[in-house]
Amino acid sequence: MNDMSIAGRGKLPSAEEAALVRKFLNDTTLFLGPDPEIMQNHDLMPRTADEEEAITKVADSHIIAKIRDRIQAGCDEGYEMVEQMGAAPGAKWGDVITGVYSASGDLAIASAGGVLIFSALVHHPIKFIIKNWMNDPTVGVREGDGFIHNDSRYGNVHNTDQSMIVPIFHNGKLVCWVASTVHEGENGAIEPGGMPSMAESPSDEGLKMSPFRVVENYQIKRDILTFLQNSVREPKLQYEDMKVKLFACLRIKQRIEETLNTDGPEALISTLRLTMENVRAEVKRRISEWPDMTVRTYIIQDSTLRENCVVKINCKLTKTGDRLIFDFRGSAPEFTNRATNTIVAGLKGMLAQVFLCYVWPDLPRGQAAFAPIEVITDPHSIVNCSYDAPNSQSLMSIFTGFTAGQHAVAKFLYSCPEKFTKVHAPTFNMINTFIWGGVSQHGETLGNLCADLNGMGAGATVDRDGEHALAPIFATMADIGEQELNEEEVPFLQLVSKKMTRDAIAPGKYRGGQGYTMMVATKDSEQWGFMTTCQGAKIPPLQGLFGGYACGCYPLSKVKGVDVYDVLQNTPEKFKHSIEEIMNEQPFEGASYTTHHMGMGFEISKRGELFMISQGAGAGYGDLLERDPRGVIKDIEEGLISPEVAARLYKVAFDPETLAIDEVATEVARAAERKARIARSRPYSDFVKDWSKPTPPTHLQYFGAWGDDVQTLYMGSPHKTRDADTPRPNYMPHPKDVRIAELEARLAAVGAMGGEKQ
Amino acid sequence: MKVAMTEYLRINLTSERWECRVCDHEIAPARGNYKEGLLVHDRDPREIHPPILDPDKYRFTFSPDPEWVRILEYCCPSCGTQVETEYAVPGHPPLHDMEVDLDALKAQWAARGEAAAPYAGPAVVRDDGHGH
Numbered sequence: 001m002n003d004m005s006i007a008g009r010g011k012l013p014s015a016e017e018a019a020l021v022r023k024f025l026n027d028t029t030l031f032l033g034p035d036p037e038i039m040q041n042h043d044l045m046p047r048t049a050d051e052e053e054a055i056t057k058v059a060d061s062h063i064i065a066k067i068r069d070r071i072q073a074g075c076d077e078g079y080e081m082v083e084q085m086g087a088a089p090g091a092k093w094g095d096v097i098t099g100v101y102s103a104s105g106d107l108a109i110a111s112a113g114g115v116l117i118f119s120a121l122v123h124h125p126i127k128f129i130i131k132n133w134m135n136d137p138t139v140g141v142r143e144g145d146g147f148i149h150n151d152s153r154y155g156n157v158h159n160t161d162q163s164m165i166v167p168i169f170h171n172g173k174l175v176c177w178v179a180s181t182v183h184e185g186e187n188g189a190i191e192p193g194g195m196p197s198m199a200e201s202p203s204d205e206g207l208k209m210s211p212f213r214v215v216e217n218y219q220i221k222r223d224i225l226t227f228l229q230n231s232v233r234e235p236k237l238q239y240e241d242m243k244v245k246l247f248a249c250l251r252i253k254q255r256i257e258e259t260l261n262t263d264g265p266e267a268l269i270s271t272l273r274l275t276m277e278n279v280r281a282e283v284k285r286r287i288s289e290w291p292d293m294t295v296r297t298y299i300i301q302d303s304t305l306r307e308n309c310v311v312k313i314n315c316k317l318t319k320t321g322d323r324l325i326f327d328f329r330g331s332a333p334e335f336t337n338r339a340t341n342t343i344v345a346g347l348k349g350m351l352a353q354v355f356l357c358y359v360w361p362d363l364p365r366g367q368a369a370f371a372p373i374e375v376i377t378d379p380h381s382i383v384n385c386s387y388d389a390p391n392s393q394s395l396m397s398i399f400t401g402f403t404a405g406q407h408a409v410a411k412f413l414y415s416c417p418e419k420f421t422k423v424h425a426p427t428f429n430m431i432n433t434f435i436w437g438g439v440s441q442h443g444e445t446l447g448n449l450c451a452d453l454n455g456m457g458a459g460a461t462v463d464r465d466g467e468h469a470l471a472p473i474f475a476t477m478a479d480i481g482e483q484e485l486n487e488e489e490v491p492f493l494q495l496v497s498k499k500m501t502r503d504a505i506a507p508g509k510y511r512g513g514q515g516y517t518m519m520v521a522t523k524d525s526e527q528w529g530f531m532t533t534c535q536g537a538k539i540p541p542l543q544g545l546f547g548g549y550a551c552g553c554y555p556l557s558k559v560k561g562v563d564v565y566d567v568l569q570n571t572p573e574k575f576k577h578s579i580e581e582i583m584n585e586q587p588f589e590g591a592s593y594t595t596h597h598m599g600m601g602f603e604i605s606k607r608g609e610l611f612m613i614s615q616g617a618g619a620g621y622g623d624l625l626e627r628d629p630r631g632v633i634k635d636i637e638e639g640l641i642s643p644e645v646a647a648r649l650y651k652v653a654f655d656p657e658t659l660a661i662d663e664v665a666t667e668v669a670r671a672a673e674r675k676a677r678i679a680r681s682r683p684y685s686d687f688v689k690d691w692s693k694p695t696p697p698t699h700l701q702y703f704g705a706w707g708d709d710v711q712t713l714y715m716g717s718p719h720k721t722r723d724a725d726t727p728r729p730n731y732m733p734h735p736k737d738v739r740i741a742e743l744e745a746r747l748a749a750v751g752a753m754g755g756e757k758q
Numbered sequence: 759m760k761v762a763m764t765e766y767l768r769i770n771l772t773s774e775r776w777e778c779r780v781c782d783h784e785i786a787p788a789r790g791n792y793k794e795g796l797l798v799h800d801r802d803p804r805e806i807h808p809p810i811l812d813p814d815k816y817r818f819t820f821s822p823d824p825e826w827v828r829i830l831e832y833c834c835p836s837c838g839t840q841v842e843t844e845y846a847v848p849g850h851p852p853l854h855d856m857e858v859d860l861d862a863l864k865a866q867w868a869a870r871g872e873a874a875a876p877y878a879g880p881a882v883v884r885d886d887g888h889g890h
Binding site for chain 2: 557
C-alpha cells in the first residue's frame with residue numbers, strides 16, 4: 001500500500017449513516033439473487049424467543065419422543081404418498097424427501113427413506129422465502145400458500161429437483177413449514193432429462209425457479225402451472241407431480257394439526273428445536289471419540305463429460321477435539337463453460353450422506369446431523385461454484401467429493417472403539433445408467449432416466465465382501481423398479497440387464513461388490529435417443545482401503561449399422577450377452593464397433609443399435625493375498641472373475657477343471673509373491689526422488705493443486721495457474737473444434753489442405 | 759499401549775513408533791509419515807484391472823490408462839504385506855495420509871485404559887419381527 005491509496009479516503013460513516021445506506025440498498029435491490037448468507041450456511045439457526053419459551057414449557061423427553069415419532073410417521077406417510085403416486089421415475093424409486101421445518105426454516109424431522117443428501121440442503125429456499133417474501137407487501141406468506149422451487153443456486157442439489165413448500169399456521173401464527181422434494185427429471189434444458197452435460201452456462205439448464213408462490217388457498221394456480229408446463233418436455237408430469245407433492249404436504253400438515261390439537265403449539269415447537277439440538281450435540285460427542293488426526297486423500301475426475309482431462313477433488317479432513325473440518329481447498333477451479341461444477345451446498349449434502357447412511361445411520365434424519373461439521377473450499381472452485389457457472393452435472397463433483405469424504409472417514413473410524421457401522425471401503429460413485437428422451441411409442445414426449453443407477457456396487461467392509469449392484473450412494477434404501485413396466489412406456493428394451501460384468505473387479509482381502517451390464521436398443525420410435533453422464537473411463541473414480549484396490553474403468557461401447565431386433569429374429573445365435581463377446585468377437589457383419597468415455601451427449605439412436613455400459617464396483621479392502629481362496633473360487637463360479645485373472649492376482653492354485661483348491665501350492669505361491677513384492681519395491685525415500693515431480697505432467701490437462709501447495713491451482717497446463725483465492729475464467733474449447741484442429745494439422749502436415757484460404 | 763490404527767498398522771504409544779500388525783516390524787516414527795518406513799512399487803494399473811475389451815481394437819478397454827494413473831503399492835519391508843494403495847496421477851507427490859496428533863492419542867487412550875482388540879462394528883442381524 002502506498003500513501004496515494006489512503007490520501008483520498010474520507011471519514012468512516014457513523015452508525016446512523018451506515019444504517020441509512022443499508023436501508024437504501026435494501027429498498028432499491030434490483031434483483032434478489034441467491035443469498036450467500038443463506039447458501040453458505042448449513043448450521044442451525046439460533047434459538048428464537050418462541051422456541052426458548054416453548055422449551056421452558058415443554059421439555060419432558062418422553063413427550064418430545066412421542067411427538068417426534070408422530071411427526072416422523074407423518075413425514076414417512078407423505079414420502080409413501082409421493083413414491084406411490086408420483087409420475088417421475090425418480091419419485092418411484094425414492095429420490096424424494098418430505099419433512100417438517102422449524103419456523104426459522106431448519107429441517108427438523110425428515111422422512112427416513114429416500115435420498116438423504118436432501119437433509120442438508122432443502123432448507124435454503126425456505127430461508128429465502130422467510131428473508132425476502134414474508135414481509136414483502138407484494139408477496140407475503142399466508143395460510144393456504146404453497147411455494148415452488150428448483151434452481152439449485154437457491155438450494156437443493158440440481159435443477160431436476162422440485163420442491164413444494166407449505167407454511168403451517170396455528171391461530172394465525174406461523175409455527176413451522178412442511179415441504180416435499182422430488183427428483184422430477186425433465187426441466188426444459190437443452191438436453192432431455194434435466195441434467196444436461198452439454199450446458200455451457202446456466203441459461204442452458206432449463207427452468208430456473210427461484211422460490212415463488214404457485215398455490216393459494218391450497219389450490220394450484222392454473223396460469224402459473226400452464227407456464228411451467230409450457231417450459232418443459234413433460235407437461236403432464238409437471239402437473240401430476242405438483243399435485244402429488246402438494247397433497248403429501250397437506251397430509252403432513254394434517255398430522256401436525258392433530259399434534260397441535262392434542263399437545264399444543266409449544267410442544268410441537270419444542271420437539272422440533274430439541275430434536276435438532278440433541279442430534280447436533282450427539283454428533284459433537286461422537287466426533288470427540290475419534291483420534292485427533294489429519295487424513296489426506298484425493299479423488300480424480302477424468303472428464304468434464306465433454307472431454308477427458310484430470311480434475312482433482314482434494315480433501316484434507318482434520319479432527320480436533322469435537323471439531324471435524326473438511327478442507328476441500330486445492331480442488332479444481334470451476335469450469336466456466338462445463339456443467340460439472342457444484343454449489344457448495346451440494347457437496348455438503350453428499351458429505352451428510354456419508355454420515356447418515358454409512359457412519360451413523362441410527363441418527364434421526366434432518367439437517368442437524370451435519371450441522372456442526374465444518375467445510376472449507378476455495379471460492380469459484382468446482383466444489384463451490386459461482387452464480388454464473390453451470391452446475392447441471394454437479395453430481396460428478398458431489399459424488400467424487402462424497403468418496404473423498406468416505407475414504408478419509410474410514411481412516412478415523414478404524415481405531416475408534418465406538419462404532420455404529422463397520423469400517424467401509426468406498427462404494428462405487430458414478431451414475432452408470434442411460435438418460436433417455438424423445439417421442440415414445442405412444443406419441444408422448446418424454447425425457448428422464450433409467451433407475452438402474454441404483455445398481456452401484458458396495459465397497460468391501462472390515463470383515464466381508466462388498467455387495468453387488470446394491471444401491472446408489474445417495475439413496476441406500478432406493479428401489480430399482482421394474483424395467484419391464486418401464487418398457488411399456490418407453491420405446492426401448494434393456495436387452496441385457498442384471499448380468500454381472502466379468503473381470504470388472506476391485507480386488508482385496510474383501511473384494512468390492514460388482515456391477516452389472518446394461519445393453520439398450522431403441523424400438524418403435526424414430527425420435528428417441530440416449531445420453532450417459534459418468535466419469536471413470538480412464539481413471540477409477542475411487543481409492544481402495546488399507547491395501548485394497550479401487551474399481552477399474554468403465555467405458556461406453558456402441559454398435560451401429562445393425563438392427564439387433566432383426567438379428568434376434570433371424571439369427572439369434574449371433575447375439576451375445578456380454579459386452580466382452582460382442583465387442584471382441586464382432587458377430588454382426590458390416591456393423592461398426594466403437595468405445596467412448598461415459599460422457600455421451602444426447603444422441604438420437606436408430607432401431608436396433610446397441611448402447612452398452614456397465615455398473616461399477618465398490619472398492620476392495622485389505623491385502624488381496626489374504627483373501628480366503630474359497631472366496632476366490634466362489635467368484636469364479638459366479639462369473640465375477642475369469643480363472644486366469646483370479647490365479648494371477650490372488651495367487652490361488654486350483655484345478656482348472658474341478659476348481660479344487662491346492663492349499664499348499666497356494667501358500668507357496670502367496671509366500672513367493674510377498675517376497676517378490678519386497679524385491680520389486682523400493683524404499684520410500686529413494687522412490688519419491690524419482691517419482692515426485694514439481695508440476696503436473698505436460699501430457700495431461702490437469703486442474704487443481706499439485707502436491708502440498710494448495711494455494712496454486714493449475715488450469716489445464718503446467719504454465720497456466722490461478723491463485724486459489726483469486727478466481728479467473730476457465731473456458732474449455734469445444735471438443736469438436738479441438739478434433740477439427742487436430743485433423744487440419746494432420747492435413748496441413750501432408751500438404752492436403754488444398755490451398756484453402758485461412 | 760498399542761493402538762490399531764488400520765488393518766495392518768498400529769501405533770506403539772510407548773515407543774512412539776508405527777508398527778506392522780502382521781509381523782511386528784517397527785516401521786517409522788509415529789509423529790511422522792508411516793509410508794517413509796515402507797517399500798513402494800509403481801504398478802501399471804492394467805495388471806490389476808485387466809482389459810476386458812481387446813486393446814488392439816479399442817481406445818477404452820475397462821482398464822485404467824497407465825499414462826493417466828498409476829497405483830502406488832506400499833508394503834511392509836519385513837513381511838511383504840500390502841499395507842496401502844494410492845491411485846496417483848503420474849508424478850504427484852505421495853500423500854501423508856494419516857498425520858496423527860500423538861499426544862492427543864496418548865491422552866485419549868490413557869482415559870480409556872488398555873486397548874482391546876479393534877472392534878469391527880455392529881453386525882446387521884435379521885429381524886424376525888414380533889412373534890408368540
